[in-house]
Amino acid sequence: MGDDVRSELQVTSHAQAEAWGTGRVAAAEKIDEGWWALALPIAEGTLASSFGYALMGADGVHVIDPGWASDETFDYWRTFLAEHGRRVQDIETILVTHSHPDHLGLAGRLREASGATVMMTAAESAVLNDVAVGMGGSDEWMRVELLRWGVPDHLHSAMLGELHAAHFSTPLAPDRVIADGEEILLADRTLRAHVTPGHTDGHLCLEDPGAGLLFSGDHVLPRIYSGIGLGQLPGSEPLGAYLRSLSRISELDQCEVLPGHEFRFRGLRLRCAQIAAHHLRRTAAVQEVDRRMSGASVWDVTGHLLWTRGWDNLRGFERQSALRQTELHLAAVRSGDAETWLTGGVISHAG
Template identity: 40%
Template sequence: MSSNGVRTVRPTSAGQQAALQSSRLPRPELVADNVWAIAAPIPEGSVTYTLSYVLLSSDSACFSILDPGWDSPGNLEALHRSLGLIGLTLEHLSTVVATHHHPDHLGIAATLRAMTGARVVLSREERAVLTHQLSPELRSPASYSRVLEAWGVPAARRGELTAAFARPPAFSDIEPDLLLDDGDVLDLGSHSLTALATPGHTGGHLCFADNERKLLYTGDHILPQIHSGFGLGSRPGDKPLPDYLTSLQSLQRFGGYEVLPGHEFRFRGLDARAAEICKHHLRRTQRIADLLPELGDASVWDYACRLHGAGWPRLHGFFLHAALRQTELHLELARSGLLEGLVARCPEPGTETNTGDFPSVSAGAPG
């Protein structure tokens, strides 16, 4: 339900919804002709699994996997088990597709390629994002120390953030076999997927539309209940929050499709859910804007303390970092002069998405 009581999401998988409510992995289930949903366990964090999608050829001689999940022995074991229940084995895997580079989506792709020879597919922009995320300059402790200073993080809290930063990244470098751009059609035999650039969560995130089956694979761009973070992997010059809002609105033409997200459960109600997510983020930006007369040039830390209120003391490590980063992005938008226009173009949850485009603010950004 949205904040105004309008039902925005209609679950289409009772099994996935029940599994989510009981904190267990959902069983493999048939979504559509030659499309299966399986669960890839995540070894850490509050989200316990990724929804992966197995796309079979018409004769079941080979198959592809979209967002295969974490690179861990547990996930590999779960993958063998799930495929066995469908009547498949990894030796017939032909293609691994990832919506973005995060370890719970792309993670095990390199391992699967080494085991089977399957090709790996990623967006061209996301490949550049991954390179930047692993660059020595970005991973430098001195560089991160400057970030913490710029955010105004108190000395007493920098240690935990630095310790979290010092952990090796959970994702690794990989050279895809095929790079996709917005609008490219990925031919997977009996499946034809149109790549849709949806930057925001990461700079090169892709959704995929199966126009024959009326399915939309959304990765972490649109989830039925969770509000995905944004700016969790971008490059200098990117504008993650405005780009995310623009990307939400760009999917309006798929309002009648069933949504196959990267987590939680399958659903219908894309337009209303996208509008709800848009309103959620714009409300946070408006709260920051309302604080500008009082806080002025105060630090990101000061704004974050006020934005998160009573929940602020409970944030630690990576989650504290993510809250600061996203507060920084809300603050940038609040100061940009774009907020009023974005609010005017964001429809009310429970209504059809309007046809006006959000203004693009990433023209000239790298890539």
């Protein structure tokens, strides 16, 4: 979680903010002519909901991020559409910002029920079908991670158990691959694609220039600081890519931001600067620990950093994510990239 920035950002849906703050799933909300925001329940983890978005067009229904693959979420869509004189079979398009199960999960079932065209970036298709699916649930892959991180031997069994308890997205081949800058015609709207690697390597933001809206997925959230590299292709460098993506997307400051979680807001440039600063503070902290503990393992460095819930209290995905984030920062420190970032090479563009 990040700092409370609600007094600095302009909250544009107080109903969503109140629901999020009290742990409830917000009611469906009309955003603009044709556009609706739907808070979709998440079956696992600590977050109550993720946002899906629906454009109700004369040519059918167009969906961004259909949510978790559960009967509850499917019934939610069916009920919502029925209330607006539509059916699941009327869904024409499913756009996916990224491959995590709380965003992509239901896409396959909705496509089967409707014949909809599923769209995502080529990189995210590779993340989903080659990396997440291929590695998820693999003891061999996780053992390599644990050894690389320097996790003590007596914790390996517990962390392998945590891996098997985690939920991974199932394979799904897109019907259409989206490229950076591409324009996508939906009903009477033209969306512009912005590929924003970092959270995952093929993350996609979608801009509706005519309405002044930016669907930001998990790239930019109003309070939460999204994890980095949670869907990483071999040879990629998610942390630097994320900082550059923040700089690029901050140029759309005129847009109202429709995120994957929490609530709608304005103040994109400010939020991008806050997020960049947060990650660079972590980089600086890792740099300092590495100077004091030269050659220390990822596990040892992680244990010497400050975490909101405390390092000793992290378990499951949170513990593995903390190790993964630390590994990325440590790689940047040891490669020399961090020095450039910390002297203003990235954050100055986001601020």
